[in-house]
Amino acid sequence: AQTVTQSQPEMSVQEAETVTLSCTYDTSESDYYLFWYKQPPSRQMILVIRQEAYKQQNATENRFSVNFQKAAKSFSLKISDSQLGDAAMYFCAYRSQYSGGGADGLTFGKGTHLIIQP
Amino acid sequence: DTEVTQTPKHLVMGMTNKKSLKCEQHMGHRAMYWYKQKAKKPPELMFVYSYEKLSINESVPSRFSPECPNSSLLNLHLHALQPEDSALYLCASSHRDRQRNTEAFFGQGTRLTVV
Numbered sequence: 001a002q003t004v005t006q007s008q009p010e011m012s013v014q015e016a017e018t019v020t021l022s023c024t025y026d027t028s029e030s031d032y033y034l035f036w037y038k039q040p041p042s043r044q045m046i047l048v049i050r051q052e053a054y055k056q057q058n059a060t061e062n063r064f065s066v067n068f069q070k071a072a073k074s075f076s077l078k079i080s081d082s083q084l085g086d087a088a089m090y091f092c093a094y095r096s097q098y099s100g101g102g103a104d105g106l107t108f109g110k111g112t113h114l115i116i117q118p
Numbered sequence: 119d120t121e122v123t124q125t126p127k128h129l130v131m132g133m134t135n136k137k138s139l140k141c142e143q144h145m146g147h148r149a150m151y152w153y154k155q156k157a158k159k160p161p162e163l164m165f166v167y168s169y170e171k172l173s174i175n176e177s178v179p180s181r182f183s184p185e186c187p188n189s190s191l192l193n194l195h196l197h198a199l200q201p202e203d204s205a206l207y208l209c210a211s212s213h214r215d216r217q218r219n220t221e222a223f224f225g226q227g228t229r230l231t232v233v
Binding site: 033035042044046107111113 | 142148151153155159163174176206214222223224226229
């Protein structure tokens with residue numbers, strides 16, 4: 001079974017600064033997906049960024065980028081120019097590549113609560 | 119349309135009641151999921167439907183009964199729940215085929231309170 005570990009229960013950053021959220025995972029698979037989801041107080045889970053394990057290039061989405069280190073099984077999220085709207089719980093999540101077996105639900109880390117200081 | 123719609127948004131039910139949660143998507147996704155999320159915890163997978171067939175049941179008690187009537191709809195039937203079942207119930211959907219296997223889209227959830 002796969003496990004996802006987020007070692008930072010809470011992080012705080014000044015508005016306009018940069019913050020990095022950590023995530024490590026454990027798996028014996030070679031093909032998989034990694035995601036960062038954001039969950040604001042409204043509780044809606046919103047996809048922030050995704051990374052396919054077979055791609056060496058780190059994914060970026062505007063102010064959000066990841067540092068994917070496959071050998072180290074590390075998948076950190078960097079948020080640049082932090083904004084008040086970035087305040088939320090951030091979950092790192094793992095998903096197996098589709099194999100036909102249907103075992104492809106998301107495995108989540110415990111989450112990091114991100115606070116943005118004005 | 120990239121929306122997953124869940125109804126109701128809030129539900130209060132007694133331990134002897136029978137109720138249903140509903141989830142709908144029109145993105146052509148053939149995988150649909152139910153997750154349970156307690157406060158300050160990550161979502162936990164309950165059920166996975168693949169091509170309208172139940173493919174994963176994560177040892178969920180029988181008082182939770184999922185149903186997938188067609189490729190767009192997913193229900194969760196609730197009966198004889200316990201107060202500890204109070205939680206946010208999230209529905210999600212995604213593509214299934216290898217070439218398009220990407221992220222799951224989540225609904226806004228149903229906040230369930232069992233009294």
